[in-house]
Amino acid sequence: MRASSSDLAARRRQTLGPTYQNFYDQPLHLVRGEGVRLWDADGREYLDCYNNVVSVGHCHPRVVDALCRQAATLNTHTRYLHASVVELGEMLVARLPAGIDTCVFTCTGSEANDLAVQIARAVTGNRGVVVSEASYHGVTELTRTLSTDSYPAARRPDWLAVIEPPNRYRGPAGYDDPEAATRYLELARDALDALDARGHRPAALLIDLVWDSNGPLVAPGGYVNALAAEVRRRGGLVIADEVQSGYCRSGANWWGSTNYALEPDILTCGKPMGAGHPLALMATRRDIAEAYAERCHYFNTFGGNPVSAEVGKAVIDVIDDEGLLDNARETGAYFESLLRELAARHATIGDVQGCGLFWGLDLVVDRDARTPVTREQMRRLCSLIVAEGVVTGHSGRYGQILKLRPPLVFARADAERAVAAIDAALARFEVEPDG
Numbered sequence: 001m002r003a004s005s006s007d008l009a010a011r012r013r014q015t016l017g018p019t020y021q022n023f024y025d026q027p028l029h030l031v032r033g034e035g036v037r038l039w040d041a042d043g044r045e046y047l048d049c050y051n052n053v054v055s056v057g058h059c060h061p062r063v064v065d066a067l068c069r070q071a072a073t074l075n076t077h078t079r080y081l082h083a084s085v086v087e088l089g090e091m092l093v094a095r096l097p098a099g100i101d102t103c104v105f106t107c108t109g110s111e112a113n114d115l116a117v118q119i120a121r122a123v124t125g126n127r128g129v130v131v132s133e134a135s136y137h138g139v140t141e142l143t144r145t146l147s148t149d150s151y152p153a154a155r156r157p158d159w160l161a162v163i164e165p166p167n168r169y170r171g172p173a174g175y176d177d178p179e180a181a182t183r184y185l186e187l188a189r190d191a192l193d194a195l196d197a198r199g200h201r202p203a204a205l206l207i208d209l210v211w212d213s214n215g216p217l218v219a220p221g222g223y224v225n226a227l228a229a230e231v232r233r234r235g236g237l238v239i240a241d242e243v244q245s246g247y248c249r250s251g252a253n254w255w256g257s258t259n260y261a262l263e264p265d266i267l268t269c270g271k272p273m274g275a276g277h278p279l280a281l282m283a284t285r286r287d288i289a290e291a292y293a294e295r296c297h298y299f300n301t302f303g304g305n306p307v308s309a310e311v312g313k314a315v316i317d318v319i320d321d322e323g324l325l326d327n328a329r330e331t332g333a334y335f336e337s338l339l340r341e342l343a344a345r346h347a348t349i350g351d352v353q354g355c356g357l358f359w360g361l362d363l364v365v366d367r368d369a370r371t372p373v374t375r376e377q378m379r380r381l382c383s384l385i386v387a388e389g390v391v392t393g394h395s396g397r398y399g400q401i402l403k404l405r406p407p408l409v410f411a412r413a414d415a416e417r418a419v420a421a422i423d424a425a426l427a428r429f430e431v432e433p434d435g
């Protein structure tokens with residue numbers, strides 16, 4: 001690391017404290033981005049194969065222009081009339097799943113999920129919430145409690161029902177099980193019965209439709225809607241957390257919900273909406289919005305401000321004009337084919353899961369036993385990959401998933417470069433997994 005970067009790392013430790021972590025053994029000091037490219041303080045160029053926040057690419061000129069123009073004109077909040085936030089709402093409603101016609105803007109996905117669960121509790125009168133094992137939904141007190149990957153199971157409140165995510169590689173029903181959907185549904189029913197026995201009815205199912213913190217995963221056909229029906233039968237609403245699965249990520253549709261023909265009662269989104277600018281959404285049906293408004297009003301000082309709204313509009317325009325949904329599907333399919341070829345060459349890759357431009361390699365030290373690599377080993381592998389010039393990250397219940405989730409402007413040549421870098425890094429890793 002160059003001297004000025006190591007000095008910055010020391011000052012950061014001193015000032016920002018231990019809560020902030022770095023991805024790699026040698027912290028990456030990035031100073032510039034453009035499209036899928038990043039540059040560090042030494043001028044070294046990297047391919048970004050991880051950051052979905054910059055959905056339409058780093059520093060997209062149309063997004064930057066929209067931001068600068070509005071910032072130079074006016075920035076206020078939703079207590080005044082302004083066209084931009086209304087126009088953004090209209091653009092979103094035209095793209096949202098059927099029945100979702102009302103938008104409330106926040107700054108983060110955490111705020112959007114927090115509000116969604118507050119609304120579900122208020123309108124159903126129930127307290128219970130259903131989430132997946134190893135889920136992640138945010139950092140407010142409520143959403144952290146709903147993030148089962150963030151704290152020990154012994155501390156879970158009695159109103160939380162935790163269900164098994166549909167992991168066909170590691171879960172109780174595998175790829176070869178034709179009854180997988182039923183099996184996962186039965187497990188969910190057991191968790192709901194246990195919730196009932198603890199004296200709680202569900203207010204909501206909060207479901208990430210790509211199970212990012214577990215995968216990404218793709219659920220067996222029929223599972224999502226059967227689960228939604230079960231929760232609704234017991235009085236709960238369905239909240240689709242589309243922070244990860246939304247905004248064309250899956251390549252098939254704008255929303256992960258649509259991939260499963262799910263019509264959620266509430267949908268939340270965040271990260272990709274502002275391509276790097278803090279903009280997030282809680283959207284719902286009018287009857288739910290009205291029932292909640294009878295109880296209280298919502299005002300978020302920065303949520304839906306004119307600058308954020310202009311940025312949000314520009315992001316949607318870029319997605320449409322550059323055909324990024326088609327790109328996520330077509331480049332995503334090519335990326336998948338390269339990753340499957342890679343898996344055939346490396347015994348460390350136990351499974352390839354995902355869709356569109358969101359892929360996960362489930363890495364193992366023993367393919368037969370499916371023993372996951374350790375978190376330390378994964379950190380080492382990611383450091384080896386970044387040394388090859390490609391930025392990746394990791395997730396998973398055991399930290400064993402190499403997460404590949406680039407901006408939607410990722411091209412075929414980028415997919416080839418990413419796979420070549422992972423190939424080279426895996427070759428080194430397989431010789432010395434512990435460094």
Ligand SMILES: Cc1ncc(COP(=O)(O)O)c(C=O)c1O
Binds near residue numbers: 136139241271
């Ligand atoms: C599925 C999911 N929901 C919610 C959040 C929280 O969003 P934010 O970090 O914008 O608060 C995240 C963030 O990673 C997420 O992945």
